[in-house]
Amino acid sequence: MTASAIDGRTVGARVERTGCDFDELVRRHQSMVFSLAYHFLHDRETAEEVAQEVFLALHRHLAEIESPAHAEHWLRKVASQRSMDEFRRRKRRPQVALEVVTEPAAVMSSGDPILGEVLRRLVATLPEAPRMVMVMRYQEDLDPMEIAALLEMPLATVKSHLQRSLALLREKLERRGKGEL
Amino acid sequence: MDRLEQELKQALARTQPRPDFSLRVSRAVEGRASVMPRWMATAAALVIVSGGSLAYREHQGRVAKEQVMTAMRITAVKLNHIQARVKGVRP
Numbered sequence: 001m002t003a004s005a006i007d008g009r010t011v012g013a014r015v016e017r018t019g020c021d022f023d024e025l026v027r028r029h030q031s032m033v034f035s036l037a038y039h040f041l042h043d044r045e046t047a048e049e050v051a052q053e054v055f056l057a058l059h060r061h062l063a064e065i066e067s068p069a070h071a072e073h074w075l076r077k078v079a080s081q082r083s084m085d086e087f088r089r090r091k092r093r094p095q096v097a098l099e100v101v102t103e104p105a106a107v108m109s110s111g112d113p114i115l116g117e118v119l120r121r122l123v124a125t126l127p128e129a130p131r132m133v134m135v136m137r138y139q140e141d142l143d144p145m146e147i148a149a150l151l152e153m154p155l156a157t158v159k160s161h162l163q164r165s166l167a168l169l170r171e172k173l174e175r176r177g178k179g180e181l
Numbered sequence: 182m183d184r185l186e187q188e189l190k191q192a193l194a195r196t197q198p199r200p201d202f203s204l205r206v207s208r209a210v211e212g213r214a215s216v217m218p219r220w221m222a223t224a225a226a227l228v229i230v231s232g233g234s235l236a237y238r239e240h241q242g243r244v245a246k247e248q249v250m251t252a253m254r255i256t257a258v259k260l261n262h263i264q265a266r267v268k269g270v271r272p
Contacts, residue, residue, distance in 0.1 A: 022210070023203070023207065026203045026206050026207075027203055030197070030198055030202055030203060030206075031195045031196065031197050031198070032195055034196070034197070034198040034202070035193075035194075035195040035196050038196065039193050044198075047198070048198050048199065048202065051198060051202070052202075052205060052206055052209060055206045055210075056206070056209055056210060056213065059210050059213075112188075115188060115192070116188070116191060116192035117192075119188060119189055119192035119193075120192050120193065123189070123192075123193065134189070134193075135193060138186070138189040138190045138192075138193040139193040139194065139195060141190070166185065166186070169185065169189075170185055173185070
């Protein structure tokens with residue numbers, strides 16, 4: 001029996017035991033991992049690089065993954081850590097200052113793409129920790145307790161980040177005449 | 182959840198990377214797998230160096246042995262020669 005046949009059988013047995021096939025995990029979670037990095041870094045190119053690094057790390061640690069749910073949790077955690085690492089490495093505050101955020105041109109309806117872009121940019125100007133909390137809350141729909149566990153942060157801090165960030169965004173939007181939000 | 186939160190949820194909805202993303206990840210994984218790990222490269226280098234050193238020492242031993250044998254052969258010839266001459270000068 002060839003080495004690759006033995007490897008294939010081992011991988012097959014592990015996939016059967018854990019339900020974790022690497023290619024399937026990439027397909028299933030690529031949008032989650034990429035979006036976490038993208039909404040945090042507000043840069044598609046860098047977000048794709050970070051997402052690729054996260055999946056390479058998953059491949060190295062695949063033997064430690066016990067179930068699809070574990071894989072999802074692991075990817076979320078590592079994606080948030082790698083995104084913050086990348087941000088620190090670049091040593092620059094996001095991209096767009098509040099003053100240059102595009103002014104929405106018209107009255108906004110729910111799901112307005114222009115408002116969406118404004119909000120993404122406003123979120124990208126938040127400090128590191130509140131920004132990741134906001135992304136976890138509104139992209140991943142996690143509750144504060146789950147966010148606290150994932151980011152290893154006290155629950156009170158998570159709640160405080162959420163409240164203060166929402167208040168700040170509301171204030172910025174009001175200043176731009178979008179008080180109805 | 183108020184309107185701002187609903188808008189945030191839509192603004193921060195998941196989005197897809199480029200269509201060839203999973204293919205690029207697969208290629209990166211294959212590329213990484215084909216690269217020899219550092220510890221393995223170090224071990225291979227040590228084996229080559231120590232193997233080469235051993236072979237060189239064996240070669241030096243063989244050369245020294247041949248030199249000793251040649252010296253002994255020359256000495257034996259000389260001794261035979263001297264013995265013959267000593268026998269020749271006896272009264």
